[in-house]
Amino acid sequence: MHTFISIIFRYRWMGIAAIGLCCYGCSFSQPQPSHQVSSTIQSFTMDHSHNPYYSRTDTTTLHVSDAEWKKILPPEVYRVAREKGTEPPFHNRFWNFNGKGTYYCAVCGNALFRSDAKFASSCGWPSFFEPVRKNSVIYKPDHSFGMERTEVICARCGSHLGHVFEDGPPPTGLRYCMNSIVLDFVPDSTQ
Template sequence: MNSVIKKAGLVCFLLLAGSRCFAQSGNFKAKNPYYSRTITTPLKVSNAVWKKILTPELYQVAREGATETAFTGKYYELDEKGMYYCAVCGNPLFLSTSKFATTCGWPSFYQPVSRTSVKYRKDTSYHMVRSEVLCGRCDSHLGHVFDDGPKPTGKRFCMNSVCLDFVPVSKIK
């Protein structure tokens, strides 16, 4: 009974805080026919279709290139073993072993799980030149990559938590 009350309280807190962590619940994935952690075939789905499937926050960041507020993402300080997948399509993106602590405000990784996990595009918004990181399967905006990361790559893949779906190693099949 206590755990049910605690979970209900946590859900209420998250809803009131505007976190929208519920967007990654089983119901969300059940409504998304394109979500698969095993199929890696590239997707060609229109934004009109994605808008009907995704939560407003996920759609805004993943499909319109917005950025979640620094230090607010659910995976910023997560230190658990597992795999990070694209929250839009389920594509494998990053191993937790490539995640490292930063002070930038977003979860950061030094390399993707494979060369085809992500794509890159030049981003010249806000009077800067950056490399945007897109999902290699569905072309969703994930974040940006910078050349100030740790060894062995020297890269910092600065990702939006809302665009990630974390699965602990104990639940990976």
């Protein structure tokens, strides 16, 4: 019995990590943070002046090494986009944001999602039921942390965006659970 209990305690971090990373079955509600993001008409974009690969009009597939991205991207963006990290739920800029406009890849500028495809999933990350174009994203099986998930990757630069699940609303029944840090938002009034 002692061995069984020590095994449970030794590996409990895996269960905690799995809960935090899976973003699966998020039908529960969570308290709202005190720092709500305003839905006023403004852009939420990173400074891309140092990124020669960023373009909201060029759809050419990029072939850039991780070493080069590491020189260009802020560390927290690199960790999620290139190392397949995740950000904390309920403490990211777009989980409770309702501005009208387009979400772009913060790494390369590829158009990813429209605000009219965004919905409140209560999982703590921004969720969408479909991408702006079918070829905006690509999908890869993800077997990490002992789970079976589908990773969503930017089709232009190959950056990790999040995961897609089959528990979303009509018309697609899909939930694209994305990391805010790898998204830029441009309101309709400025496009």
